Amino acid sequence: MNMIGSLPPESQSNPDRRTMSIAVKFFASLREQVGKADTSVESQTVSSVQDVWELASGGRPMPANTLMAVNMDYVDANHPVVEGDEVAFFPPVTGG
Amino acid sequence: MNMIGSLPPESQSNPDRRTMSIAVKFFASLREQVGKADTSVESQTVSSVQDVWELASGGRPMPANTLMAVNMDYVDANHPVVEGDEVAFFPPVTGG
């Protein structure tokens, strides 16, 4: 990530309040709950993965065990997002 | 084994000094050192696996890491022997 350490994430990710476009994916039970697999958010105020969830899920509370990835790397909900990121939300994994 | 606990092994294994016949096997490097794979000892005085080694090997010292089995169960050199036993001597195992 091309963030700088000490600034608050919001001002880093979108310093001049351009409209960012973020691709969003939901998998498995979250896909069924939210009712969509793929969507995108376009916003001037989104700065973290948590913000993306709120916009993309229609404001529903995030289940406690939700896993999140930005550009296919695991992150937590505070992780900043930038224009063009792909953010994914999914329940605990059950492969193998 | 049909031994009784407190008597010394010698008197247990051959109480009335009959001649016992013990089958003996050597494996791997011990077979090559002793120069035979199979033999038997016939004796009135043999009472332990150690005694069997001495008779069957022609009195050579037993290598420190020698493994011993009586009737295909691992034992130590003090283990008593009885008529009809099969006693085997072999070096550390290297299977697998």
Add this chain to the structure above:
Amino acid sequence: MTVEIRNQDFDPYQEVSAYQREVLQADGKYGATAVFVGSMRDFNEGDEIRAMTLEHYPEMTEQYLEKISREAKQRWDLIDSLIIHRVGDVSPNEPIVVVAVWSAHRAAAYEANRYLMEELKSRAPFWKKETLVQGSRWVEKNT
């Protein structure tokens, strides 16, 4: 170091055998091969399972499996590893995953294989949905 996602049934033993013969080409170099096969049971949590659908996150799944394969190779003295994981509709007794690890000595093969499976189970983005006699459910406990 190979990772494959398959959407059709496969024979894990033929896969390992073929990989060893055609790709690994390390005859005489490996003394140890540890193979784990996870296959679909017809019961879970006390219920009969008729079928299963395995969903994954295309690209992230492969990247994650490649990452843990690289980590295993850094951590143990391995010659190679192979992971094949099934997605899509799976029937009872079909293999879900095969992990194979080749090394000179057995400790590395055993330990790396277990490591790969534990990492795969805990973090690789796959999700199972079971079809029961009546209805279906997402698997929640991945024991």
Add this chain to the structure above:
Amino acid sequence: MTVEIRNQDFDPYQEVSAYQREVLQADGKYGATAVFVGSMRDFNEGDEIRAMTLEHYPEMTEQYLEKISREAKQRWDLIDSLIIHRVGDVSPNEPIVVVAVWSAHRAAAYEANRYLMEELKSRAPFWKKETLVQGSRWVEKNT
């Protein structure tokens, strides 16, 4: 619970596959199969190895392998196990041993497989004699 000593080359993956299909007959019951294959390397202790002869103690070897198979089954929740071990003249890259363990869940399969291999290596009466470029030697360190 099967133990076999073989004096001819064999394909460990075909053996496990055939056993599973023809003997085990537990389709849908096992979720985990752990397989270990030990094969002959063409180098050991810094020397090139041309061939190997594997000696064993007929009957004691089988009894010992059956004993550890029973012990594993008592200690872990296993469905079945298979051990095949080679004896006689072995060439580089040929399999020496295959151990396969089937269970409902993976921990039992992994742990029991490792247990069987460690017990086999430390106590099963087999001995390896290596043919070097010049001469031959008994293997002394069984790493």
